[in-house]
């Protein structure tokens with residue numbers, strides 16, 4: 001196990017970029033994949049793509065991010081990557097339905113974002129749980145799923 | 154532990170913070186009372202933040218327990234809404250944890266007990282690094298099936314009071330299996346009994362915290 005107590009910086013920062021690029025070509029760039037929710041943790045233990053046992057303990061004022069460089073050595077680097085997130089994309093029939101949907105999501109403390117007339121819910125557990133909660137609205141036709149379910153990072 | 158990047162302004166990361174949430178009376182304080190001697194025997198320096206609605210009942214109980222230096226227990230009065238102070242606005246709890254860190258620089262671990270709440274309560278990861286949700290068998294064997302956010306999102310689900318399962322017509326094995334199934338693979342569930350002469354599951358809970366948060370060897 002290796003313990004990291006600080007983030008070196010962004011992997012694409014000018015001072016690191018070339019070396020990270022070189023290591024990546026040499027298949028010596030190891031990746032720690034985290035969910036977006038896990039980025040808020042200051043302490044965690046996880047396994048990297050290459051199988052390294054990685055422990056992180058950051059000061060409270062530091063936070064992990066996509067592309068955070070944890071270690072850079074002549075023959076190996078370790079970088080944080082955020083796993084692809086699934087968003088449930090919804091549209092509402094009218095303003096009243098949109099208000100109800102917004103209230104409903106807020107009441108469950110779901111993480112949402114807005115894109116034009118669409119409301120996107122971050123799927124943080126399994127999709128069925130969200131669909132079950134939304135069922136009355138979906139069945140009543142107040143709200144519907146927009147087929148192009150966007151997957152973004 | 155070695156600090157990397159000596160050119161950076163490196164600070165010690167401070168003690169791990171673990172949240173303990175769950176419905177009223179599920180045994181959160183009892184679990185803390187059971188965990189304290191286990192951690193102490195393993196050389197882990199510990200402190201506790203408790204949350205009650207309008208009293209300091211749980212803090213007083215721990216302070217009077219003789220298990221821990223009373224100065225290491227701090228109470229936060231949550232006011233009307235127990236989940237607001239652990240999720241939307243955890244500033245009071247963060248201040249309480251920082252106060253403990255300042256007064257006891259050698260701390261390894263701070264346990265934060267939430268006020269008793271419903272199945273929807275979750276912790277902000279700005280407040281804690283990792284959190285468990287404590288339910289008990291007396292609340293009904295259908296609780297895991299109800300998939301509240303507390304049950305689904307916690308890092309560890311604890312099902313407490315296994316000793317009373319036969320008295321409330323619940324099969325301990327069935328409720329544990331169902332909880333593991335709804336949470337999915339790799340999401341731990343531990344059955345527990347934290348009161349009485351024979352405790353159960355308490356050292357497994359301590360093992361998990363030692364391994365995943367304190368990064369220490371777990372005694373064989």
Ligand SMILES: Nc1nc2c(ncn2[C@@H]2O[C@H](COP(=O)(O)OP(=O)(O)OP(=O)(O)O)[C@@H](O)[C@H]2O)c(=O)[nH]1
Pocket residue numbers: 175176177178179180181182183184211267268269270313314315316317345346347348
């Ligand atoms: N039989 C049995 N009783 C337990 C166990 N754990 C806790 N209790 C009892 O359950 C009751 C509630 O325990 P607490 O530790 O106060 O529960 P809590 O979750 O801290 O309660 P609040 O902070 O008020 O929400 C007490 O009477 C405990 O003695 C257990 O493992 N078995």
Ligand SMILES: [Mg+2]
Pocket residue numbers: 181182183211266
């Ligand atoms: Mg309590």
